[in-house]
Amino acid sequence: MSIYDTLNAEQREAVFHTEGPLLILAGAGSGKTRVLTHRIAYLIEEKGVNPWHILAITFTNKAAGEMRERVDKIVGFGAESIWVSTFHSTCVRILRRYIDHLGYDNNFTIYDTDDQKIVMKDVCKYLQIDTKLYKERTLLSIISSAKDEMVTPEEFALRAESDFREKKIAEVYREYEKRLRANNALDFDDLLLKTVQLFETQPDILDYYQERFRYIMVDEYQDTNTVQFRFVSLLAAKYRNLCVVGDDDQSIYKFRGANIKNILNFEQEFEHAKVIKLEQNYRSTSNILDAANAVISNNTARKDKKLWTDNGEGEKIRFRDFDTAYDEAEFIVGDIKEKVNAGSCTYSDNAVLYRTNAQSRMFEEKFVTANIPYKVVGGVNFYARKEIKDLLAYLKTIDNGKDDLASRRIINVPKRGIGATSISRIQENASEREISFYDALRSVDLIPGVSRGVTKVESFVALIEHFKQRAEEVSISQLMDEIIEAIDYYEYLREEGDVEAEARIENIDELKNKIVAYEESCEDGMPTLGGFLEEVALVADIDSLDENSDYVVLMTLHSAKGLEYPSVYLAGLEDGLFPSYMTITADDPMEIEEERRLCYVGITRAKKELTLTCAKRRMVRGETQYNKMSRFLKEVPVYLLSSGNVVMKEETDIPKQNAYMQAVQSFHAKAFETPKPIRQFGNAGGSSSSYDVGDRVRHVKFGEGLVTAIVAGGRDYEVTVQFDNAGVKKMFAAFAKLQKI
DNA sequence: GTGCCTGCTCACGGG
């Protein structure tokens, strides 16, 4: 009996096919991680491949960690020399050794989204860009896509030709690049791009890695973008032992450049590629799977496949609709509490999934009130929090003074009386002399116009120099404590924001824990400040999920990819929220298909129980929205659903819409060609406030009148009313509070 | 230089 006997025929085929390109189309829950780990074991134990020659790439550190753990379990010897890591950390490891060939220093810093924004702000100021016409966010996302597509600033400028706007953006791109380079910094996209540039310009380095990585495996292949594809192709070009695993139905990262063609055209790109489909699902009940299959079958752009399982039917899928998002959250929280109290499951068996991070707040409130342990994944990344970034900026400045953003961040935190004017003068001086911001601080007495701040700056420099000395003598955690002490950081936080201070201090404790964990994990080498900073730069929020703790997990559908739970709640299934308003109104029908794949991902996370919920009314950015139930809900066959105690009848159009909703919809049917999410108008109470052209209405001040026109404006509807005693008035529906009579 | 107020904009997803 060998370990491979536990695999099914297709899985075994995938494991045994070790030479040449291989595409594994692995449906949700079809055991692809099992296949990958067994394949690694097979390569080493049966094919005699040196573990040193194996590279496995995943998307998150968490996935990498899991794979590493499972590989360690089945590979007896040499597992530690296999590279299992994310695209980004793989690239960082390569760049730390060789980026000097591209004119960077090997101890470059990595800029996160916040850092990018600060640089972009500077760039716009410098180029006198009107940030009303060109928003920083937009500019950054254009640059990001350009990098994903491997378009350099020069190429971007060429493509712009005579288009004024494009030319302007090209200028911004060039300046942004210049500044990153001057700061010896790379952004996330650069990590991939620079590695590819390195490979393309340095054949000997490429050859070294091609020889090293003779067997390459890539997980979640459907979410690779162009530059990642290029990276993998280059590495695999020599030995062609490339095994990619993916599911086109789970491609949900188009917005950050994922190119679904990478998987759809794999067989054209890599000649004689073997394709294996894994269609048996080991995760879910057949009811859940049938629902997933039914939904996804509405997509046109997909490879044909159908998941099946012999897990048995299981429970029906529960469907509940509520009046408000408040009721929805209350139901889900109460339901989980009931189940756990009855002893039928633990908290950690349950996950609540939603489309947007903003939806988490309502659930958080309810979980807190119900005293249920929970964890929200996503939202603000731990390392993006102000207090954490402040302290890390101290560490960065101490570690090497080259990161201008870090030094600038902390020079006046806590307040030292060094203001914006002094800071910009110092920055200008630093740029002129082509030295770093911190080096300029050291000779601040030579900078004209900063006389008043000189002593303050000097004492800041003395502080940093002192800690540089201490960094040589004490551990990182000790250093951290000394810094917090010296700058009286807790006191500073308490003065700043009263309510949040305690939460921030808790976060700092968490940071200290992470430092200690890093120090302990470095058994092979000395823990260094630089090493720690590098590690935290690439951490994603999802990486912090801990299976051993008992809490309910709340996260977006995007974060849930690759995870599974016995019981899943899919909340907020409303047109306008999920699928999102943007995709409904988009010209490109493919956008809805991407949303549908997201829905498919959500459904297939569930092993035993799936609960779908929606609310008629919810607050979105401060205003009440009325939404129809999601079109995806209607794609789930009615016979799979149960609604409360009553099993749904086939012919019922779910849910039964109340008179108000119908009225609102008929109004919209006239206002728009296509159905759109329904927004609030008239009074918020909702029962009988709808009116139409030709209706008699009552206004609180103007009395009674006749509605003569309703025009959709940007945010609201402009209603024209012929009042009996007050003449013709035009007013916005939300404010007018007109009552139909 | 700092702190407060106001008004404006933005609101999908993430390494």
Added chain:
DNA sequence: GAGCAGGCAC
């Protein structure tokens, strides 16, 4: 509803 730039008083 939140975060931020800009204006203003101290």
